[in-house]
Amino acid sequence: MATDTSFSRRLARREFRSSKDARLSVGSSVMKIISSTSVESLLTAEEDFLEYLSFLSTVALNALLRAGAVDPGNVKLLQHFNESFHGLWELISASYKTLKQSHEQNLALDTDELYLLQQAPGFVHIFKEYFESVTDFMVVKGFDRAAKQASSYWKSNKKVLRQMIKDTSDGPVHVLLQRVFIDPFRNHVQHYTLFLSNLTEDSEAEPLSDVLNTFVELQRHISQILDEASQTKILWSQISNKLTLALCHPERRLQEDSRNVPVAVANGRYERVLLFNDMLVFLQGHESKSFDLKTVWVDSTVKQKSEPNNYLLRIITPEDEVVLCAKEPQCQGLWLWKINQLIRQVLNGSRDYPLWGKAGEVTNPPTCRFSTYTFRNEGRFKEATYEGDMSWGKPHGKGTLKWADGRNHVGDFKFGQEDGFGICLIPNSSQDRYDCYKCHWRSGSMEGYGICEYADESVYKGYFKDNMRHGFGILECGAPDTNPFKYTGNWDRDKRSGYGVWESKNKGERYIGMWLNNNRHGPAIILTDSGACYQGIFNSNKMVGTGILLSEDSTMYEGEFTEDRLMAGKGKLTFSNGFTLVGTFNRNASLGLHTQGVLNTTSAHEDETTKRKFQLGAELFPVEERWNGIFEPFLKFLESGCQGETEEFFLGFHVKSSKKLQKSQEYLYCERDKDEVSGKIEDIIKEISVFQKQEDLQLYLEKAFKSSHHPFKKLLKILLLVYQATYSGVGANLHLLSMAQEEIKYYGKKLLEFCRALLATAGERNGHRNCILDEDEEMSDTWAYTLILPLILPRFHPDLFMLYMLYHEQEDGFYWQGIIRLGHLTDTKLLEFLDVQKQLWPLKDVKLTTNQRYSIVRHKCFHSATECLQKIITTVDPKEKLEIILKTYSEIERTVSRVVDKDYKLPMDDLLPLLIYVVSRAGIQHLGAEINFIRDLMDPSNRGGIYDFLLTALESCYEHIQKEEIRHYTC
Amino acid sequence: MAIRELKVCLLGDTGVGKSSIVSRFVQDHFDHNISPTIGASFMTKTVPSGNELHKFLIWDTAGQERFHSLAPMYYRGSAAAVIVYDITKQDTFHTLKKWVKELKEHGPENIVMAIAGNKCDLSDTREVTMKDAREYAESIGAIVVETSAKNAINVEELFQGISRRIPPLDPHENGSNGAMKLGRQSFQSTTRCC
């Protein structure tokens, strides 16, 4: 027999070795060195165990595997069992081999050379796994079934099994089978522990006692594993088949039972509570309700007023809440501790079998954890799966929610709802397309700034509320098969409502005006690409009542229209030459327009001009109401004391959505432009709170309007968008000048208001008022012109100036004719023509140039003044332009004083001709547009003053040059 | 004390002494309230008037006949106009009447008109009688004084007369007659007549 032979062999070896040991131990003086006696005892133990494993494998394991092959339910379990058995076998073999090697070379071993010590974690792991796989098999009655299935085989080998564990009692086969796979393994671990504790006694080495502890721990874990397994197995045989079927799972272990440590479920909802390693189960009759521990939170702070002697535990899960009551505080404590420890282990993904009572050594599970949960209850989230941060049963933090219909929300959650920034994909009826919302959410619905890219390729950028477009927003639809359009304006509960601009891209038509319920409704202006403009009143998309039509040939019709904007009915036609026709107009398809009325050929010039330059819209759309949807969220944010949260909410997610991205951007900005100022509201407040003077603020604003992260710059960008949506392209129409310039001035006022509010907030935080911008209330507007407009005008100037040029096109044309005429004159001829007093002629300058190849007669007099005036087009700031005019004046006076050789104060009689001279020589194009631009946008407090005077003088020169006598002058 | 800015424009034939009157008014008495001026064409002077300070912003105009059509640009927005004639030249009084007529038709509403019969030091060669001037002024509701820029006669009085005609500031409705409080201006639309 195999056992017998091995036994004799073992005896022989033992004798042989003990003689050697005696010699060695004499020489060993270092404590760390493991005596070869010990090595040998371990070697023997390993050898014996290996032999046992091999025998067990042949006798029992292979038979189990054979039996298992016909029991499909257990195949996987057995496979795992087999694997862990072999894993253990290999480990022992390796341990044996290394021991044998050193033993044969007669080497004493250092502690760290011992395989058992080197690989201690491996030993612990493999043994644990082995016991776990054995017990997995055991709890599902694997041994019981195997014993039944191959009963004849086991009957014949029953004796062998009994011998293997040296058992004398006559237990049933399945018990024996279980024991041969458990007892010797337990003993072997115990052997290791003994061996290590002997070593530790000899040596004080720290690592040794650590290793010993892990093995002691392992032993304890093994007992716990086995305990849990047998408890669980008992449970499965106690409860009804139906429940067992529903609950039994190889890896599931009973951890606590309300029959063992009593707790009751409040309101008697359930009669029994079972705590497993992975879930919490409530039983009622044959029914069970289980909760995955990963999504269970326990709150022990609840008290019941009516029953102060009940100790409560509130079990919170995503969709349910159960209250457990214990009569004893210890019971409550135990359940609380156990549930929490199991949650912690289940979250870590490994069991560590903590000891009850060692509360200080183990931590509770985090309240905020990454979990996955599929909602079942009726409601918005039904059948949606959430994956992400959860807290107290609710999505809270970052997460992803996926609905069964393909809807998908990724983003921030708070207290169970979408809150903060999120990206939501909603599948559209066309299968592979989605509506994509990148938006801010509040308590589960879209609110604040967002971008939506719809499946039909239209894009909305703007504000939302209650999941609907609400407030200011731009909807652009570019799909070529439909009518591409762009709407820039106000929304009310998903519908176009209030002031807005609609551009039909195919028709080249723009509607500027009021909306209601997605319809054109109220006063409006329509601009067409042929240059015609309409002003009228709309009702449900149709033009009603009387209106105005301005055609490009400067004909103006005031009267009745058809719904489709055709002249029809009573009206008055004013032709560009001032003739008027009052009568009844008709249009029919075959005859075109025909009319009956009175033609008046006595035209008043003034009347004609006011019609030709008729200004649309200014009274219809009060500037304060046009873009409230842009200013309001900004103001709310400022009024709320500039809380960071609201900042993101109104400006979009560029502020802080992606921290990583932002960092890299910040880095880039540092590289790119050192002048950037921070856009974070905290920094802004900090920065402006130290300002002492107006210049500080001015410098800061200069930078702010250039810093892409700054709220002001963002606001400016939006304003530029709406401005261009209205006034560029087909909107570049002289009839809109009034509206346009008024609007820009209003932007300036609003921005100033925001500056003030920021300063006030900064002041509040500092505890002292900042007085930079507070002065006389009457001065309030001045700052808008002196501080804000110069900074923002450059962005609007091209489009705005275009309107001025169109408005003054005719006058600028006449002026230019005059300039060309006067340009033909030599300097002296021109001075003479303008009747400049001879004594003021700067002939000294002319003489100076006689030797030069330049013509002596032209462009030499008042050269410095002329050059100075020409600089007027190098800036867009009205204030700077005015300074240039003032300087031009001083240059003229300087030249004259030089000529007459004394301080000469120019009276108007002298100044005007000289200024005309300089203007004609400077030859500035579109001077009329320039002058009126300056006049409209300069600080109004200049009116009547020195700058106004000079601007008027310049304007009168401009007027004068347009005169017939100059345009058609021939020398 | 509130400062009110009053735009005043000077009208009248060349040579009647417009510039001289302003020079006399502004420069005769040293006053730290005098602002920098544009030669002799634009000058300012601040004088007390009741509870207020009146800052006169005085705009000269070119007297040449061919620039006459440019005048409206200068007198628009004026609180007052000083129209000057030379008592020794009848035709300057005639021109004055033309200015008054124009102002009535095209000038700002409620503009205060002040007629100055200048060069009263030369009364030997007088061609316009004081009576004629006074009667005319009364008929149009204007102030009238005979002045001498040369001898500093009645120049201050001329402007004091204007000050008195400016209605005191009504907090609810200011600037209605072209007088403006510092930094405020009555509405001006872009649709201007050219």
Ligand SMILES: Nc1nc2c(ncn2[C@@H]2O[C@H](COP(=O)(O)OP(=O)(O)O)[C@@H](O)[C@H]2O)c(=O)[nH]1
């Ligand atoms: N005698 C006299 N001469 C004056 C008076 N005021 C101005 N002048 C002279 O009249 C001429 C024209 O004056 P000026 O102020 O240039 O008149 P303006 O063309 O109306 O501005 C100058 O020679 C002055 O010296 C005055 O009150 N008396």
Ligand SMILES: [Mg+2]
């Ligand atoms: Mg003069």
